[in-house]
Amino acid sequence: QVRLQESGPGRVQPSDTLSLTCTVSGVSIVAHSWNWIRQPPGKGLEWIGSISYSGDAKYNPSLNSRVTISLDMSTNQVSLKLASVTAGDTAVYYCARVPSITWGEFHFDHWGQGTLVTASS
Amino acid sequence: EIVLTQSPATLSLSPGERATLSCRASHIFSSYLAWYQQKPGQAPRLLIYDTSHRAAGVPDRFSGSGSGTDFTLTISSLEPEDFAVYYCQRRGAFGQGTKVEVK
Numbered sequence: 001q002v003r004l005q006e007s008g009p010g011r012v013q014p015s016d017t018l019s020l021t022c023t024v025s026g027v028s029i030v031a032h033s034w035n036w037i038r039q040p041p042g043k044g045l046e047w048i049g050s051i052s053y054s055g056d057a058k059y060n061p062s063l064n065s066r067v068t069i070s071l072d073m074s075t076n077q078v079s080l081k082l083a084s085v086t087a088g089d090t091a092v093y094y095c096a097r098v099p100s101i102t103w104g105e106f107h108f109d110h111w112g113q114g115t116l117v118t119a120s121s
Numbered sequence: 122e123i124v125l126t127q128s129p130a131t132l133s134l135s136p137g138e139r140a141t142l143s144c145r146a147s148h149i150f151s152s153y154l155a156w157y158q159q160k161p162g163q164a165p166r167l168l169i170y171d172t173s174h175r176a177a178g179v180p181d182r183f184s185g186s187g188s189g190t191d192f193t194l195t196i197s198s199l200e201p202e203d204f205a206v207y208y209c210q211r212r213g214a215f216g217q218g219t220k221v222e223v224k
Contacts, residue, residue: 045157
């Protein structure tokens with residue numbers, strides 16, 4: 001079955017770059033679109049961005065200048081980099097799959113369990 | 122950019138009761154909306170996509186409807202495991218969530 005597993009440092013220094021990896025099993029990342037979503041403690045969900053198998057990346061305009069999402073097809077992994085982090089970037093970070101995109105519309109059908117990243121010195 | 126507003130923020134009901142959750146969009150768009158359920162310490166779980174299609178394994182007590190700017194998630198008869206937070210989503214926007222709690 002499809003499984004997504006996030007990994008990376010649980011703590012990042014303010015002004016540093018947050019780097020996370022999502023390891024996908026059960027399906028090739030060559031198909032589908034892969035997304036990052038975050039959730040600050042006790043708050044709602046925020047879409048960070050997505051990348052398709054073709055490498056086409058889209059980002060939340062509020063984070064656009066700081067975010068990079070990429071694919072590594074050799075390891076079936078999706079990565080997230082968020083530059084210049086502040087305390088406001090403290091959140092649980094999820095990777096999620098979009099099975100298909102129809103006329104620009106999509107939903108997230110498989111999620112990782114999430115990883116908490118705290119931006120603090 | 123679309124804004125999704127969910128109401129109420131909290132819904133206090135008893136097991137067996139019917140739950141009606143609302144998601145209102147800031148402007149009209151194609152009728153494509155998804156709903157997710159999230160329990161404490163867990164990732165969100167897809168319940169409904171394309172406004173009214175249940176995801177695999179979702180019980181038929183969950184149903185979605187709506188069009189234009191107004192969408193609804195209905196749980197016909199609450200089971201103990203249904204008490205959770207529910208989010209609506211369209212493209213890169215999420216609603217702020219509705220918590221369904223035990224009365």
